Amino acid sequence: MSRLVIEGGVPLSGDVFISGSKNATLAIMAGSVGIKGVTVLHNVPVIADVIRMANILETLGIKCDFDKVNHTMTIDARRVTSFAPPAYLVSGMRAGFYIMGSLLARTGNANIPHPGGCNIGIRGINFHVDAFNKMGAIVNEVRKKDEFDSTEQYVFATCKDTKLHGADITMDFSSAGASEHIIAAACLAEGKTTIFPAALEPEVLELAKFMNAAGGHVEYDFDKRLATVYGTEELHGPEYTIPGDRMEIGTYAVAAAITGGKVTIHNVVPEDQAAVVGKLTKTGAVVKFSGDTMMVSMNKRPKAVDIETAVHPGFPTDMQQPFSAYMAIADGHCSVDETIYEARFEFATSLNKMGAKITRTEKGKHCDIDGVEKLHGCKDMYAPDLRGGAAIVCAALAAEGKSTITNIEVIERGYENLVDKFRTLGAKIEKYED
Secondary structure, three states, X not given: OEEEEEEOOOOOEEEEEOOEOHHHHHHHHHHHHHOOOEEEEEOOOOOHHHHHHHHHHHHOOOEEEEEOOOOEEEEEOOOXXXXXXXXXXXXXXXXXXXXXXXXXXXXXXXXXEOOOOOOOOOOOOHHHHHHHHHOOEEEEEEEEEOOOOOEXXXXXXXXXXXXXXXXXXXXXXXXXXXXXXXXXXXXXXXXXXXXXXXXXXXXXXXXXXXXXXOOOEEEEEOOOOEEEEEOOOOOOOOEEEOOEOHHHHHHHHHHHHHOOOEEEEEOOOHHHHHHHHHHHHHXXXXXXXXXXXXXXXXXXXXXXXXXXXXXXXXXXHHHHHHHHHHHOOOEOEEEEEOOOOOOOOOOHHHHHHOOOEEEEOOOOOEEEEEOOOOOEOOOOEEOOOHHHHHHXXXXXXXOEOEEEEEOOHHHHOOOOOHHXXXXXXXXXXXXXXX
16 A cells, blocks of 8 residues: 655645546547457556556457557457456446446447446446346346455346347436446447437547547537437547546646645646636636646635536536535635535545544535634545545645645546656655555
């Protein structure tokens, strides 16, 4: 296990260059399973989740060549020799489950272990299962022992006929993961598939662009939140560049503001930051855009603002935790309503050790924050999940004194070169291997 040691109280200053989007990369890698060709991806982040996904694809007989220096990945999916990846890989992250749709559409079969990932609440797969049943598959969930003699839950899916067929899919909730999953599968299904309400998250739209570049046909009616996918016989391997990670952008923006610094962030898609920037400016931070760069500066104590997460274009659930850490030092009281996941406040335990005043409700989807003037360092903190860990890092950067954070492996799942990037901004941060 590794740990971070941070000496806080240093205003961040300088330039930081954002890596490719984790969520877009993982969705596109899952979609590439259905392509009988060679895909070349540029600006791929060198993070644990991407490497794990590459390992999953390789267990299917797909070749993944990852040039980590140049952030380029070549995926040769001309041959698929298996439709049953091992549980020890898939159960480590949720995105590994999303290969099921492409596998099912391409081979007619998929045996996928139940998804894993961050423990942030109930993350069911009912939307996925219901959709594939409507598209002509037989999907069953069973428990069995894997090769390591541990009991795992698996999802077994097979096509009734030779291929999936198009269907009208209606979901109770605009799920980004389910939308991605269905889009990738529907590109190889026979006929037309509609998805409502389809997720509008930038990563979902990026997958749609990628599938279209591969020869698919995905259309979006944004006003109606309707996605329409016309199936095709075969997809070809495109060359595609991954955009910057909007959650990494948001995290460095919060880090700049919480430390009272001035940071210029590169590789930004400005329109994807509207919700976060809107809240930042209400706190008193100054945000300026120039092309694909975004400058964030703060020279006073922030004003408290309420937060309510929502599907895109609302405030993203993945930014709730870092922004809540920012509100811990705000002037006034704010409330935070987490409408997506019910277990995203575990980071509050560590922040309260630092002197924050965060009160959680019993149900877990709401908290109240009474801002304090300063946080103090704490040498006994644990990163509970990816974004919760990022929130604790932001708080430690602003706190007076030294802080220690363990279980940082979960943070590194989504942030490339976290320590080096913060160092370039003047942060006093070290990583130690225990």
